[in-house]
Amino acid sequence: GESVGLHLPTLSVQEGDNSIINCAYSNSASDYFIWYKQESGKGPQFIIDIRSNMDKRQGQRVTVLLNKTVKHLSLQIAATQPGDSAVYFCAETSNAGGTSYGKLTFGQGTILTVHP
Amino acid sequence: GAVVSQHPSRVICKSGTSVKIECRSLDFQATTMFWYRQFPKKSLMLMATSNEGSKATYEQGVEKDKFLINHASLTLSTLTVTSAHPEDSSFYICSAGPRTSGTWGGETQYFGPGTRLLVL
Numbered sequence: 230g231e232s233v234g235l236h237l238p239t240l241s242v243q244e245g246d247n248s249i250i251n252c253a254y255s256n257s258a259s260d261y262f263i264w265y266k267q268e269s270g271k272g273p274q275f276i277i278d279i280r281s282n283m284d285k286r287q288g289q290r291v292t293v294l295l296n297k298t299v300k301h302l303s304l305q306i307a308a309t310q311p312g313d314s315a316v317y318f319c320a321e322t323s324n325a326g327g328t329s330y331g332k333l334t335f336g337q338g339t340i341l342t343v344h345p
Numbered sequence: 346g347a348v349v350s351q352h353p354s355r356v357i358c359k360s361g362t363s364v365k366i367e368c369r370s371l372d373f374q375a376t377t378m379f380w381y382r383q384f385p386k387k388s389l390m391l392m393a394t395s396n397e398g399s400k401a402t403y404e405q406g407v408e409k410d411k412f413l414i415n416h417a418s419l420t421l422s423t424l425t426v427t428s429a430h431p432e433d434s435s436f437y438i439c440s441a442g443p444r445t446s447g448t449w450g451g452e453t454q455y456f457g458p459g460t461r462l463l464v465l
Contacts, residue, residue: 237386265456272349272438272456273389318388331377331442333454335389 237316239340248306248343252319252336257300259321263333264293264304267316276304276317306341314343348372349441351457358429359465365425366460368439374419375441379454380412383436395422429464436461 242248254262260281265273279286279293279302286293292305302319319336348371358364368378377396381389393414394402401414411433413425422441426433440454 237388270459270461272351272440272458274456275453331454332391332394333379333389333440334391338388 237338237340239342241342241344242309244309244311244343244345246309248304248309248313248341250304250306250317250339250341252302252304252339254300254302254319254321254334254336256321256323256334257297258323259334261322262293262295262302263320263322264291264302265318265320265335266313267318267338269315273318302336309341309343311343311345314341316340347443347453347455349375349439349455349457351437351439351460353460354458355461355463357463357465360430361428363425363427364429364462365423366437366439366462368422368424368441368457370420370441370443370455373441373443373455375422375443376419377442378416378422379440379442380414380422380424381438381440383438383459385436389438392424426462429462431464434462434464 263278264276266276267273277288277291277293279295284295290307294303316338318338320333322333350369352367356364379394380392382392383389391404392407395414395416397416397419403409411427416422436459438459440456442454
């Protein structure tokens with residue numbers, strides 16, 4: 230199935246707290262997942278990715294967790310800063326070939342607001 | 346590296362006119378480019394996949410005669426909104442997949458900054 234655009238949920242945190250943003254994906258054939266950050270009026274910016282043969286991947290201040298059993302993806306941001314305020318989208322794709330090759334399906338997104 | 350630009354960044358046009366949006370990969374060759382549409386406070390919806398030198402592949406429900414896509418070179422794809430109407434007002438975003446070893450791996454995509462279209 231395809232993810233459908235919905236009104237975005239919100240998450241408000243205090244500066245310095247850890248943030249966890251969740252995403253449920255729909256296609257069990259998806260094997261590559263990406264988190265994007267989108268600031269107002271701008272295009273999505275790559276944060277971190279993970280392949281389906283992994284369940285955890287860490288970057289600088291960010292960690293992505295993948296649970297294929299329940300088709301769930303999460304993004305953890307450590308020591309959240311005001312500059313992290315943005316909309317965060319997960320995206321899924323399959324590299325299995327065919328007409329869906331490389332096509333990203335975006336999740337609904339989450340608005341993160343970090344208060345100083 | 347891996348910069349994608351879009352032009353114009355915003356455009357206002359009258360109903361019935363056509364608008365062309367350019368998507369360029371500045372420092373890499375893009376075999377494949379994608380066009381997305383995003384309404385306020387909504388997610389990105391894929392409109393079409395643009396492959397260099399061939400016809401674009403449109404997603405279900407996207408009118409190919411209304412949203413004309415041309416990918417004439419490995420660094421440029423254009424989206425033309427023909428006979429634009431107020432309901433076409435949206436944020437249009439392109440992404441590009443870099444060409445490596447002659448093909449695209451289907452993974453990494455770099456996004457442009459988007460084009461805000463307002464049809465009066």
